[in-house]
Amino acid sequence: MQAADPYLMRLARRVGEGLQKCLSPERRDVHRRFLLSRLMPDGGFAGREPGSDLYYTGFAVRGMAVLGGLDLDVAGRVAGYLKQQIRRQLTVIDLLSWLYSALVVQASGGEDILSDTAENWPDRLAEMLEAFRAADGGYRKTEEGAAGSMYHSFLVVLCYELIGRPLPQPRKLLQFVFDRQRDDGGFVEIAPMKRSGTNPTAAGAAILTILGGLDEQVREDVHAFLKEVRSAEGGFLANSRIPFADGLSTFTGLLTAQDLGFDDLYDRVQVEAFANSLEFPTGGFRGASWDEAADVEYTFYGLGILGLLHG
Numbered sequence: 689m690q691a692a693d694p695y696l697m698r699l700a701r702r703v704g705e706g707l708q709k710c711l712s713p714e715r716r717d718v719h720r721r722f723l724l725s726r727l728m729p730d731g732g733f734a735g736r737e738p739g740s741d742l743y744y745t746g747f748a749v750r751g752m753a754v755l756g757g758l759d760l761d762v763a764g765r766v767a768g769y770l771k772q773q774i775r776r777q778l779t780v781i782d783l784l785s786w787l788y789s790a791l792v793v794q795a796s797g798g799e800d801i802l803s804d805t806a807e808n809w810p811d812r813l814a815e816m817l818e819a820f821r822a823a824d825g826g827y828r829k830t831e832e833g834a835a836g837s838m839y840h841s842f843l844v845v846l847c848y849e850l851i852g853r854p855l856p857q858p859r860k861l862l863q864f865v866f867d868r869q870r871d872d873g874g875f876v877e878i879a880p881m882k883r884s885g886t887n888p889t890a891a892g893a894a895i896l897t898i899l900g901g902l903d904e905q906v907r908e909d910v911h912a913f914l915k916e917v918r919s920a921e922g923g924f925l926a927n928s929r930i931p932f933a934d935g936l937s938t939f940t941g942l943l944t945a946q947d948l949g950f951d952d953l954y955d956r957v958q959v960e961a962f963a964n965s966l967e968f969p970t971g972g973f974r975g976a977s978w979d980e981a982a983d984v985e986y987t988f989y990g991l992g993i994l995g996l997l998h999g
Contacts, residue, residue, distance in 0.1 A: 694849035695898060696788055699943075703995030704754040710998040719987060720755050722971025723748050726984050727762065731769030736983050742773050746785025748984040753792050754991055763798030770801055779830055780820050780840045783813070784847050791850065810851040817844050818856060824867070824879070825860035836864055838877050842891035845898055855899070862901045865892045869906075872928070874913035885927045886917050890940035893948065907948055914941055914953050921965075921977070922958030923993075934976040935966055935989040942996055956997050963993040 707716065726733045726748060732740025733748035749766060752758050758766065770790055778786060790801045802809065820827045826836015827844040841861060848855045855861065868875045874884025875892035893910050896902040917925040923933030924941030938959065945953045966973045972982025973990025 694846070695894070696846055696850065697791075700750065700753050702999045703992050704756070706995035706997065706999030707754055707991060710994055716755050718969075718971040719991065720752065720971075722968075722982060722987060723751050723755075723984055724762070725971075727765065728769075730772070731765035731767070732773075733984055735985065736981065740769060742778075742782045742785045744984050745769065746789050747988045749789040749792050751984060751988040751991060753796075754988075754995060758793065758796040758798065760797055763793045763796045767793050767799040767801055774801075778816075780817070780827060780843050780847075781829070783816065784843045784850075787813075787847060787850050810853055813851055814848070814853050814856075817847055820844065825857075825864035827861075835878055838865070838868055838875055838888040838891045838895075841865070842895055845895055849898070858899050861895065862899055865895050865901070868892060869909065872913050872916065873909035873911070874917075883927055883929065884913055886914070886924050886937040886941045887926065889913055890944040893944050897947065902948075910944065910948060911950050911953070914945055914950065917941065918953060919962075922955065922960075922962035932976055932978065933962060935963070935973060935986045935993070936975065938962060939989040939992045939996075942993060946996060959993065960997050963990055963997075966990050 723733070726744070728734055728740040730740050732742065733745040735741050735744040745766065749758070752762070766789060770786055770793070773786055794800045794802070819831050820840065822828045822833065822836040824836045826838070826841040828835065829837055829840050841864065845855060865875065868879065868888070869892070870876055870882065870884045872884050874889035876882070876884055877888040889910060893902065896906060914924070916928050919925050919933035921933045923938030925933055926937045942954060942959060965977065966986070967990060968974065968982050972987045974980070974982050975986045
C-alpha cells in the first residue's frame with residue numbers, strides 16, 4: 689500500500705540521521721522525556737491544552753521517530769488511540785496525522801493497525817481525499833470549504849504518497865499552485881491573499897517538485913522570495929512584514945532552501961544558534977522568542993531544524 693519512499697519518510701530519515709550527529713544521547717533523552725510528558729492515558733498526545741489531539745499526536749510521533757522511534761509500550765498505547773480516532777469524521781490534517789502515526793507505530797514494531805481495515809482501504813481513503821477537492825483544483829480543509837488551500841493541498845499529496853496511489857488529475861493541482869504565485873516570487877495560502885508567506889511557498893515548491901512542475905524560473909522566483917524573508921536572528925520570517933523569525937517558518941524555509949540547492953540563503957551557524965535559542969533545557973522547543981512554553985509541534989520543528997543542518 690505504501691509508496692516505496694514517500695516524502696515524509698525520507699524527511700524523517702534525513703532529520704533523524706542529522707540528530708544522531710549533533711545531539712548527545714542525554715540531549716536526545718531530555719526531548720524524548722518532554723514528548724512523553726504529553727502522552728495522555730488514552731494513548732494520544734496533548735498540545736498546550738489538556739486532552740489528546742490527533743494533530744499533536746502526529747507531531748509527537750514524528751518527534752519520537754526522529755529521536756530514535758517509539759518503544760513497544762508507547763507504540764501500543766498510540767495504536768489504541770488511533771483505532772478509536774478512525775471512527776471519527778476526519779479533516780485532511782487529521783487524516784495525514786492518523787496515517788503517518790499508524791505507519792510509524794508499525795515501523796516501530798507495534799501493531800499493524802491497517803491490517804484490520806478492508807482490503808480496499810487505500811481506495812476508500814482516496815475517495816475521502818477527493819471529497820476535499822475544490823473547483824479551483826486545490827484541496828480544502830473540509831468538504832464544505834469553498835476554495836482550495838495550499839497547505840491542505842500539500843497534505844493531500846503527502847497522503848497519496850503514503851498510500852501508494854497516484855494523485856488524480858495532477859494538472860489541475862499544478863495549475864492551482866501556479867495561480868497562487870505572487871509577484872514577490874512566493875506563494876499564498878488562499879486566492880485573495882496578496883503577500884506571499886514562507887510556509888505556503890514551501891508547500892507550493894514541494895508540490896511542484898513532487899509532481900514534476902518545478903522549472904528554473906520558479907526556482908529563481910522562490911529564491912528571490914526566501915531571500916526577502918531571511919531574519920537577522922538567523923531564521924526565516926513567516927512573511928516580509930513579520931518582525932521576528934519562528935520555528936515553523938525557519939524549518940520550512942530551511943528545508944526548501946536545502947531541497948532547491950539555495951545554500952547561499954542561510955548561515956548554518958546562525959540558524960543553529962536561532963534553533964538553540966528556542967530550546968528549553970528541561971526539554972522541548974518554543975515557537976519563537978516571544979513564546980513562553982514548549983509544545984510537541986514546535987519541538988518537532990526545533991529538532992527538524994537541527995537535523996536538517998547536520999543531515
